[in-house]
Amino acid sequence: MSLAALDRSPETVVAPLLVMRGITKTFDRTRALQGADFELREGEIHGLLGANGAGKSTLSKVISGHHAFDEGEMVYRGREIRLRGTRDALNIGIAIVMQETSLVPDLTVLENIFLPELGRPGRLNYGALRQRGEEILESLGQQDSLPFDWEVRRLSSAQKQLVEIAKALGVRAKLVIFDEPTASLSPGEVERLFDVMARLRDSGHGLVFVSHRLEEVFAITDRVTVLREGRTVMNARPTADLSQAELIRAMVGSELGAIYARNEETPEIGGAIALEVRHISALPVVRDVSFSVRKGEILGLGGLVGAGRSETAEAIFGLRPRTGGEVLLGGKPLKGNSPKTAIRAGLGFVAEDRRTQNIVPDLSVKENLLIAHLGAHRGFFCGYGARTKRVDELLAKLGLPGDRLLDASMLNFSGGMQQKIIIARWLLLEPSVLILDEPTKGVDIGTRASIYAMLRDIAAEGVAVVVISSDFEELLGLSDRVVVVSDGRSIADLPSAMLDEEKLTLLAAPRTSMARNTALLNDLTREHGGAGFWALIENDSLICLNAVVNDPALDPGFRAGEARRLSETRLPTALARREGTFVAEASGGRTTLVVPMTSPRGHDLGWVGITLREGGTLPAPEAIKTRIDTMAATL
Amino acid sequence: MATTIAADPATRPPFVKKLARRLEVRMILLAIAIAACLSVLSPYFLTHSNIFNMLDQSVVIGIIAVGMTFVILTGGIDLSVGSVAGLTGIILGLAVQHMPVAPAIAVAVAAGAFIGLLSGLLINVFGLAAFVVTLGVMAIARSLAYIFSGQTAISNIPESMQDIVYTSVLGIPSNVLFLLVLYALAWAYLTYTKGGRTIYAVGSNKEAARAAGLNTLFYSVVPYVLASALSAVAVTFSIAQLLSADPLMGNALELDAIAAVVIGGASLYGGRGSMIGTLIGVFIMVMIRNGLNLMGVSPFWQGTAIGTIIIVALLAERLVSSRVNR
Numbered sequence: 001m002s003l004a005a006l007d008r009s010p011e012t013v014v015a016p017l018l019v020m021r022g023i024t025k026t027f028d029r030t031r032a033l034q035g036a037d038f039e040l041r042e043g044e045i046h047g048l049l050g051a052n053g054a055g056k057s058t059l060s061k062v063i064s065g066h067h068a069f070d071e072g073e074m075v076y077r078g079r080e081i082r083l084r085g086t087r088d089a090l091n092i093g094i095a096i097v098m099q100e101t102s103l104v105p106d107l108t109v110l111e112n113i114f115l116p117e118l119g120r121p122g123r124l125n126y127g128a129l130r131q132r133g134e135e136i137l138e139s140l141g142q143q144d145s146l147p148f149d150w151e152v153r154r155l156s157s158a159q160k161q162l163v164e165i166a167k168a169l170g171v172r173a174k175l176v177i178f179d180e181p182t183a184s185l186s187p188g189e190v191e192r193l194f195d196v197m198a199r200l201r202d203s204g205h206g207l208v209f210v211s212h213r214l215e216e217v218f219a220i221t222d223r224v225t226v227l228r229e230g231r232t233v234m235n236a237r238p239t240a241d242l243s244q245a246e247l248i249r250a251m252v253g254s255e256l257g258a259i260y261a262r263n264e265e266t267p268e269i270g271g272a273i274a275l276e277v278r279h280i281s282a283l284p285v286v287r288d289v290s291f292s293v294r295k296g297e298i299l300g301l302g303g304l305v306g307a308g309r310s311e312t313a314e315a316i317f318g319l320r321p322r323t324g325g326e327v328l329l330g331g332k333p334l335k336g337n338s339p340k341t342a343i344r345a346g347l348g349f350v351a352e353d354r355r356t357q358n359i360v361p362d363l364s365v366k367e368n369l370l371i372a373h374l375g376a377h378r379g380f381f382c383g384y385g386a387r388t389k390r391v392d393e394l395l396a397k398l399g400l401p402g403d404r405l406l407d408a409s410m411l412n413f414s415g416g417m418q419q420k421i422i423i424a425r426w427l428l429l430e431p432s433v434l435i436l437d438e439p440t441k442g443v444d445i446g447t448r449a450s451i452y453a454m455l456r457d458i459a460a461e462g463v464a465v466v467v468i469s470s471d472f473e474e475l476l477g478l479s480d481r482v483v484v485v486s487d488g489r490s491i492a493d494l495p496s497a498m499l500d501e502e503k504l505t506l507l508a509a510p511r512t513s514m515a516r517n518t519a520l521l522n523d524l525t526r527e528h529g530g531a532g533f534w535a536l537i538e539n540d541s542l543i544c545l546n547a548v549v550n551d552p553a554l555d556p557g558f559r560a561g562e563a564r565r566l567s568e569t570r571l572p573t574a575l576a577r578r579e580g581t582f583v584a585e586a587s588g589g590r591t592t593l594v595v596p597m598t599s600p601r602g603h604d605l606g607w608v609g610i611t612l613r614e615g616g617t618l619p620a621p622e623a624i625k626t627r628i629d630t631m632a633a634t635l
Numbered sequence: 636m637a638t639t640i641a642a643d644p645a646t647r648p649p650f651v652k653k654l655a656r657r658l659e660v661r662m663i664l665l666a667i668a669i670a671a672c673l674s675v676l677s678p679y680f681l682t683h684s685n686i687f688n689m690l691d692q693s694v695v696i697g698i699i700a701v702g703m704t705f706v707i708l709t710g711g712i713d714l715s716v717g718s719v720a721g722l723t724g725i726i727l728g729l730a731v732q733h734m735p736v737a738p739a740i741a742v743a744v745a746a747g748a749f750i751g752l753l754s755g756l757l758i759n760v761f762g763l764a765a766f767v768v769t770l771g772v773m774a775i776a777r778s779l780a781y782i783f784s785g786q787t788a789i790s791n792i793p794e795s796m797q798d799i800v801y802t803s804v805l806g807i808p809s810n811v812l813f814l815l816v817l818y819a820l821a822w823a824y825l826t827y828t829k830g831g832r833t834i835y836a837v838g839s840n841k842e843a844a845r846a847a848g849l850n851t852l853f854y855s856v857v858p859y860v861l862a863s864a865l866s867a868v869a870v871t872f873s874i875a876q877l878l879s880a881d882p883l884m885g886n887a888l889e890l891d892a893i894a895a896v897v898i899g900g901a902s903l904y905g906g907r908g909s910m911i912g913t914l915i916g917v918f919i920m921v922m923i924r925n926g927l928n929l930m931g932v933s934p935f936w937q938g939t940a941i942g943t944i945i946i947v948a949l950l951a952e953r954l955v956s957s958r959v960n961r
Binding site for chain 1: 827828829830832833835836838839840842843844845846847848849850906907
């Protein structure tokens with residue numbers, strides 16, 4: 001404490017809160033960290049970047065005491081320490097806010113915030129706890145935003161995150177790690193989180209922000225450290241001195257661009273429809289999802305974590321009971337609700353979690369490769385013999401371990417190799433449709449590129465491929481077309497070429513934020529008649545996020561989730577000019593106001609438009625602009 | 636998850652180490668070591684007649700351990716097999732009063748299979764804990780055994796039943812032969828058939844097995860049916876030998892069977908184990924008990940001795956396996 005007090009004097013350089021040097025960590029045979037360095041000061045937000053599998057999560061979990069490091073040095077507030085567990089870390093003021101929250105769903109918000117206190121002997125004073133909880137929320141500028149008496153299971157993911165943050169402050173944490181905190185948040189919720197983080201920084205906390213979304217890193221961090229293949233390749237550089245290109249180069253190394261490289265000639269996707277999904281639901285998560293994929297096409301299913309993409313795939317495949325809708329494979333309806341019927345009809349599914357959903361650890365690599373065959377096989381014996389030749393062919397083609405390693409355990413291989421074996425499991429059956437859920441999760445960057453190439457080859461051979469990914473860059477780089485899922489509904493179906501990560505983020509926003517926008521459009525159109533919309537506009541094309549039509553005669557010519565060239569809409573003039581005043585169309589009869597929508601932090605959120613009958617009294621554009629800005633602030 | 640240390644082809648383990656990695660090989664060595672100790676302690680241990688005596692004693696526990704291996708491979712447990720043996724024994728004893736031996740045995744085995752089906756469905760369809768369901772069935776079956784038998788042994792069993800045990804083929808008693816054939820069949824089933832591999836996959840990772848299209852429900856229930864049906868088969872051999880059906884038959888047999896399966900290297904979490912291992916486990920259990928009897932150890936002390944030997948053997952195995960598998 002006295003040390004920290006000394007460091008506060010203005011002349012001294014800010015002493016680092018935490019220094020990690022030469023950290024190594026090996027899991028089984030995988031070297032997750034091989035000499036990582038990291039330094040964090042008080043009162044800063046430090047971005048920890050790296051591609052999937054670079055070791056950033058492992059490093060955060062070493063700092064938070066989840067993993068013990070093998071070699072290296074960890075100095076916290078000037079003293080060398082070695083944590084034996086998360087409790088040690090919490091005791092000295094290190095806390096982590098994780099993707100999968102560590103909350104107890106059946107306890108109340110208040111009990112969760114003060115969970116560490118529940119382990120102490122003696123009686124609990126709920127009144128005092130409640131008061132402290134209120135103080136904590138106030139210090140975050142979030143007073144009254146958490147119902148203390150609710151069970152945590154009823155909260156939204158953003159609220160759960162706030163509980164986690166409050167919990168960290170409840171034990172007076174000085175260092176808080178945010179591990180991919182924005183993965184399941186809407187743009188508005190992200191802004192609120194950044195406000196909270198900024199307040200924590202200003203009150204002298206040291207924050208680690210783990211992410212792979214570059215625009216967020218630039219928005220919030222003071223300094224950046226980049227990891228690649230378990231090593232620090234960029235150490236604590238001020239964010240202001242960096243360019244996006246520099247960061248990307250540091251993250252992926254020299255092979256940038258090659259990863260998503262397509263074959264030069266764009267493949268002709270005119271094949272027959274292989275899989276058609278019509279309004280399927282699997283309540284409560286999947287409500288209404290429709291899409292179709294052609295032979296040889298790669299379709300991306302995008303959306304936030306928790307939007308229901310994995311559940312949709314499970315419902316199609318029969319792992320989750322469907323409560324409605326239809327699945328057609330090659331035009332024929334898929335009857336029955338079990339993976340076995342789906343597999344026999346030509347469907348393959350690589351589930352998200354390799355360890356719990358795909359790998360059978362006690363069976364050899366060979367049997368893991370053949371297990372989908374076993375599921376599809378009819379007969380008393382295994383029928384492995386008939387597949388021997390095909391197995392050899394596949395092994396050779398995919399660069400998988402040869403005969404000698406077939407008897408080994410799956411767990412001896414790296415994540416990328418395991419994933420290839422699991423994909424090969426399905427290729428063996430020559431499926432007509434292959435669905436992959438987060439195919440590169442936990443796969444190192446080198447192997448990722450080869451998995452992408454593998455998926456392209458699979459598609460080129462006429463298989464319809466459906467890829468689910470939370471990594472929007474990967475989704476856009478890989479797929480020909482993207483279907484966006486939000487709150488269990490498919491809300492857009494657009495070619496990848498029209499999209500970028502930012503547009504996808506806005507499209508994927510949960511319906512709660514869309515509801516406020518819809519309410520505003522409803523109010524405006526009810527007051528003035530006509531139609532309203534919210535759209536992203538770039539060059540000469542538009543992607544509609546939301547549309548409300550009160551007066552059918554004024555239909556703008558596009559609906560939510562649709563993309564149009566501006567000239568193809570019924571409002572070409574107004575959309576092209578976007579002048580902040582009502583602009584009448586040449587075709588007559590209607591006049592349209594199009595105004596930009598920006599978040600309080602200056603983030604571009606697209607354009608809101610309102611179309612009214614020409615000749616009526618027009619409302620003042622400024623008044624409408626103000627209402628839109630107010631709405632944007634709460635989005 | 637960055638780089639993987641590739642398995643280097645130059646450092647392939649030598650043959651001996653490879654052999655030592657096989658659990659069965661280590662268990663056979665353990666069995667031989669125990670046999671050697673006992674033969675030093677008691678000169679009678681390795682005589683021809685004692686060996687046949689031990690084989691004879693292996694039959695009942697051995698048959699029950701087959702079903703138990705199947706159940707444990709799926710990650711389940713069946714505590715009811717001893718009581719089901721008692722109940723089906725009484726059913727057999729009552730049935731032979733009214734019909735010839737063969738159909739009576741069929742009735743008893745069918746009754747056993749039915750009880751197993753109920754347990755299996757309760758566990759896998761309704762998602763109840765295997766431990767609790769079979770604990771309940773254990774109590775019910777034992778109680779019904781007393782009620783059906785009128786609390787006494789049924790002793791008027793036709794003597795023709797003895798033929799089941801006291802015929803021998805090529806010098807091997809028929810019950811021992813049955814045991815060996817049963818193990819060979821069970822081993823082949825688990826190794827070479829779709830059902831057998833599914834049972835391993837279910838125990839190792841049920842969710843992955845289901846996602847691969849395997850019929851996980853069916854093959855989670857089958858082991859319970861088999862275990863209870865085999866309890867009836869096992870008790871048939873007992874009754875044929877004693878010519879009496881006692882409601883107390885099979886008491887605590889489930890514990891011996893579980894111990895044999897676990898000594899044989901099966902994991903109680905499922906997915907790991909083998910018929911060969913279980914057979915060796917059965918032999919180790921029988922040898923220890925037989926040796927203690929030969930040395931005249933008081934029956935009251937035998938429990939302590941057996942328990943200690945089991946725990947020490949498993950501890951030693953754990954230490955050895957962590958060394959050779961490195």
